[in-house]
Amino acid sequence: MRSEDYQQLVWAHTPKKPLWQGCFGAFVIGGSICVFGEALKELYLYFGMEEKSAAIWESVSLIFLSVLLTGIGVYDKFSRVGGAGTLVPITGFANAMSSPVLEFRVEGMVLGIGPKIFSVAGSVIAYGVAASVLYGLIYFILYQIGVVA
Amino acid sequence: MSLKKIGSGTYRMEHPPVITSSAAVVGRMEKQGPLGAWFSHWHEDEYCGENSFEKAESRMQKEAMKDAFEKAKISEKNLDLVFAGDLLNQCIGSNYSLRDSGVQFFGLYGACSTMVEGLILSAMAIDGGFADRCAAVTSSHFCSSERQYRFPLEYGGFRPQSAQWTVTGAGCAVVEGEGQGIMIRHVCPGAIVDMNITDMANMGAAMAPGAALTLKRFLDDTATTPSDYDLILSGDLGKIGSSLLVELLKTDHIVLGENYADSGCLIFDPASQDVHSGGSGCGCVASVLCGYVLPEMQKGRWDRVLVMGTGALMSPTSIMQGESVPGIAHLVELSV
Numbered sequence: 001m002r003s004e005d006y007q008q009l010v011w012a013h014t015p016k017k018p019l020w021q022g023c024f025g026a027f028v029i030g031g032s033i034c035v036f037g038e039a040l041k042e043l044y045l046y047f048g049m050e051e052k053s054a055a056i057w058e059s060v061s062l063i064f065l066s067v068l069l070t071g072i073g074v075y076d077k078f079s080r081v082g083g084a085g086t087l088v089p090i091t092g093f094a095n096a097m098s099s100p101v102l103e104f105r106v107e108g109m110v111l112g113i114g115p116k117i118f119s120v121a122g123s124v125i126a127y128g129v130a131a132s133v134l135y136g137l138i139y140f141i142l143y144q145i146g147v148v149a
Numbered sequence: 150m151s152l153k154k155i156g157s158g159t160y161r162m163e164h165p166p167v168i169t170s171s172a173a174v175v176g177r178m179e180k181q182g183p184l185g186a187w188f189s190h191w192h193e194d195e196y197c198g199e200n201s202f203e204k205a206e207s208r209m210q211k212e213a214m215k216d217a218f219e220k221a222k223i224s225e226k227n228l229d230l231v232f233a234g235d236l237l238n239q240c241i242g243s244n245y246s247l248r249d250s251g252v253q254f255f256g257l258y259g260a261c262s263t264m265v266e267g268l269i270l271s272a273m274a275i276d277g278g279f280a281d282r283c284a285a286v287t288s289s290h291f292c293s294s295e296r297q298y299r300f301p302l303e304y305g306g307f308r309p310q311s312a313q314w315t316v317t318g319a320g321c322a323v324v325e326g327e328g329q330g331i332m333i334r335h336v337c338p339g340a341i342v343d344m345n346i347t348d349m350a351n352m353g354a355a356m357a358p359g360a361a362l363t364l365k366r367f368l369d370d371t372a373t374t375p376s377d378y379d380l381i382l383s384g385d386l387g388k389i390g391s392s393l394l395v396e397l398l399k400t401d402h403i404v405l406g407e408n409y410a411d412s413g414c415l416i417f418d419p420a421s422q423d424v425h426s427g428g429s430g431c432g433c434v435a436s437v438l439c440g441y442v443l444p445e446m447q448k449g450r451w452d453r454v455l456v457m458g459t460g461a462l463m464s465p466t467s468i469m470q471g472e473s474v475p476g477i478a479h480l481v482e483l484s485v
Contacts, residue, residue, distance in 0.1 A: 120301065
């Protein structure tokens with residue numbers, strides 16, 4: 001059998017991703033995380049925090065809870081259902097940073113946790129920083145030629 | 150000139166070596182699976198009382214060897230050679246499980262086909278007159294494999310439907326020139342087949358062509374058909390891979406019937422255990438063979454059995470470099 005024919009056979013035998021089910025799970029779980037975040041912010045505002053501080057504390061609280069849930073081994077179970085819904089919010093980033101810490105603590109602080117902490121989120125950080133530099137550069141040029149104020 | 154080779158690549162044992170004892174050690178999920186009743190030695194704790202998953206894997210290998218040697222009433226000192234391997238980088242699962250044994254040792258890497266590779270080499274060493282008593286040992290551990298091949302355990306990644314679940318388990322089979330047990334009649338080493346599957350989450354598809362090649366070669370060389378055997382067991386093709394194997398063989402006019410089963414499909418219950426396409430890993434065929442098939446053959450359930458270990462021979466590095474996944478399958482014919 002030719003490789004191309006085999007690829008077609010494999011495609012026919014491989015179950016397709018349950019797209020709508022995945023989308024629904026991501027919408028519900030991801031949406032719930034955001035609603036919960038908003039509720040936290042409202043709570044902080046209610047207790048007299050300023051808008052800016054409340055938003056920061058909301059992020060910090062979500063990161064804390066995400067790391068806690070990762071630590072007690074629950075976060076990945078949400079992800080089974082939530083998929084991208086748990087990946088995209090700030091909680092997904094916290095999970096991507098904290099899960100290698102748990103995993104590689106056996107190899108020690110210096111050879112394990114230090115380098116491996118970025119094993120999942122490294123690309124996000126590297127290209128996120130690069131993108132922000134590029135954005136700053138474009139903004140600077142546009143500012144100099146007077147396009148933006 | 151080879152005296153034992155028949156056809157294009159099957160080897161007949163002149164004085165069939167005998168598997169005199171075998172033992173399997175598994176984890177909690179395997180114990181909870183459909184074959185749980187056959188696994189008397191299992192670990193609730195995924196660390197098996199050690200402080201790393203790699204050490205846990207070595208410990209399971211050691212325990213499987215201890216159980217098998219006790220059943221055969223031998224000690225490791227009585228072994229001429231041990232053929233052992235696992236999935237960990239540089240085969241540390243086996244290197245560390247055997248480091249205190251003092252036994253002469255060959256480390257193998259055949260990915261998930263290693264158990265059968267070890268049986269083939271044991272049988273050849275014995276029938277070739279080089280050894281009287283050998284052991285074939287392998288293991289895999291879900292947690293040590295995940296961290297090596299995929300993501301940290303607690304990372305909330307999404308598993309595709311075609312993904313398989315690495316079996317936490319170890320198996321050991323003692324092969325001797327003389328004795329009571331299950332005979333190894335023929336062996337058929339595999340060749341690497343690469344059909345350009347690049348999806349590491351679809352290893353069944355990558356391995357099925359290699360399995361089809363080996364099984365076809367064996368049936369041609371021995372002039373037999375699948376219905377001549379009571380059981381044809383493949384290693385860890387999973388749901389997708391085993392249905393592909395059936396399809397591939399159909400094109401060669403070979404029909405696999407009710408007597409065909411895959412270890413990856415037997416060891417877990419797809420309805421209640423979230424394993425997608427089934428089990429995988431060296432420990433998959435090892436624990437199913439050593440814990441279930443060999444004891445059931447002894448009881449008389451099956452007389453003639455073909456066991457085919459299937460391996461996906463990629464590494465995380467080759468996958469990152471965009472390479473496809475080569476597959477291989479080794480086969481042994483067992484009989485009572």
